[in-house]
Amino acid sequence: MAAWLQRPPAPPRTRGHQQARCAGHGLRFAFYGRTSTGRFQDPASSREWQRQNATRVISGRGGIVAEYFDVGYSRALAWHHRPQAAALLDAAADPDRGFDAVVIGEFERAFTTGQARSILAQLQAYGISTWLAEFNGPVDLTDATHQALLLLLGHQAEREILRARRRTTAAMCAQVRTQGRHLGGRPPYGYRMADAGPHPNPQHARWGRRLLRLDPDPETAPHVQWMFQQRLAALSTAGIARSLNALGMPPPSAHDPARNPHRSGTAWTLRTVAAILANPRYTGRQVWNRQHTDHRELRPGEKNSRPPGVKPSRAWNPREQWEVSPPGAHQALVSEATFVAAQHITALAVPDDANPQRYQLTGLVICGLCGRRAEGHWAHGRARYRCRHGYTSASDAQPHRMKTLYVREDQALAEAGGQLAHHLGTTRDAIPVSGVAGQLRGRGIAIVCTSISINLDTGPAQAGQDDPDAQDVADTGQLSLPGISIPQARPAIKNPQRDHPPKRE
Secondary structure (H helix, E strand, C coil), rough: CHHHHCCCCCCCCCCCCCCCCCCEEEEEEEEEEEECCCCCCCCCHHHHHHHHHHHHHHHHHHHEEEEEEEEECCCCCCHHHHHHHHHHHHHHHHCCCCCCEEEEEHHHCCCCCCCHHHHHHHHHHHCCCCCCCCEECCCCCHHHHHHHHHHHHHHHHHHHHHHHHHHHHHHHHHHHHHCCCCCCCCCCCCCEEEEEECCCCCHHHHHCEEEEEEEEECCHHHHHHHHHHHHCCCCCHHHHHHHHHHHCCCCCCHHHHHCCCCCCCCCCHHHHHHHCCCCHHHHCCCCCCCEEEECCCCCCCHHHCCCCCCCCCEEECHHHEEEECHHHHCCCCHHHHHHHHHHCCCCCCCCCCCCCCCCCCCCEEECCCCCCEEEEEECCCCCEECCCCCCCCCCCCCCCCCCCCEEEEHHHHHHHHHHHHHHHHCCCCCCCCHHHHHHHHCCCCCCCCCCCEEECCCCHHHHHCCHHHHHHHHHEEEECCCCCCCCCCCCCCCHHHCEEEECCC
């Protein structure tokens, strides 16, 4: 037993052939490399310098007999999502593979945070060692120093991604803010791209690169100006869309199908018109960073941390985060005064000037038939609300559709004020009409309307239990208008803070 205990342990068993030097040739290496894109990088030169690094690491110890090189794949992708990396893993699992070890010319070309240790362990299970230029030889996963260095390199790769994002974003913000530069992308409807002179970087200018700017499109710019004129004339966005369709004007996706392959190009829609009327670039200013990409990463910079099935999404930034250039970045299609006036013709919640077309109950009026939020609708000199139950006025009406619901704002305020006073146990005079909307918003209460009833959605948790009249409220979640009954019972309609379906045009 003493002799056995002093004997060195046998080497662990591994799958496949044991690594052995071929007589006169050394180890057989498979080289792996990667480049992020084939459009903005030269794959040939990138492959060459990575292979040179790998050759220096294994000089005198063997030679490269197989090559796996991915072009156009991010390091954040898992190895089985990169074609050549996946092929390398498949070949490594074959006991009759033609190589003994893997060599990588640069850590960041192959791995990001958390990838290296799992891939190296997988290769080691196949009896394959991994050689890295940063280690100047093979990686030993049992060595504490090597483990620490792998962690350091992984965090450095993550830092490089985050730093590139921040620097690129900061540089683009500065270019818009100080130079009014066009930063790429499709030109807005009404504009086309025009030459703006040589690139300000002398080296880029010597390469022949030139700047681009927005220039009015003689065919579509008048359409944009006409839309703003109609909006100032109090025509709704849906009405503008109907008029454009009736006149046979091609929508943006039909006018420029090459830049809009993801759209059908069949007709103008309300949202298309609304987006044009809300775009401040028509004032001659360059505006950038109106939206951002939410990468949905649990650990910033590491795309592998994104939950399965979750994709990046675009989201609007607050207006104070927009980058706006000084006036004159390009020719304006409308004046700033016209643009600002068009923005005020909308459903704002709280009146703050003499503009009569304002709505106090925006977002608080809910259709009791379909559960959608009612939209502001100005008619006969009064603020009203309507629900078209999902139908759009940008297209012709469909037969047999549900009748549109109309509610006058003054009637809704009067009835809601009375019910709110009853709910709070106070007199009607204690709540002025001008304060009803604020009280409802502050308490998260919605107004549920049908053609024959106006009810407050107070929620069952808010209903009193001592008041005998409140027992029905606790059961239904609504306070009914006295003297009016609904023909058929309906489930309680939730208020806007409780996940109502969005208003549809």
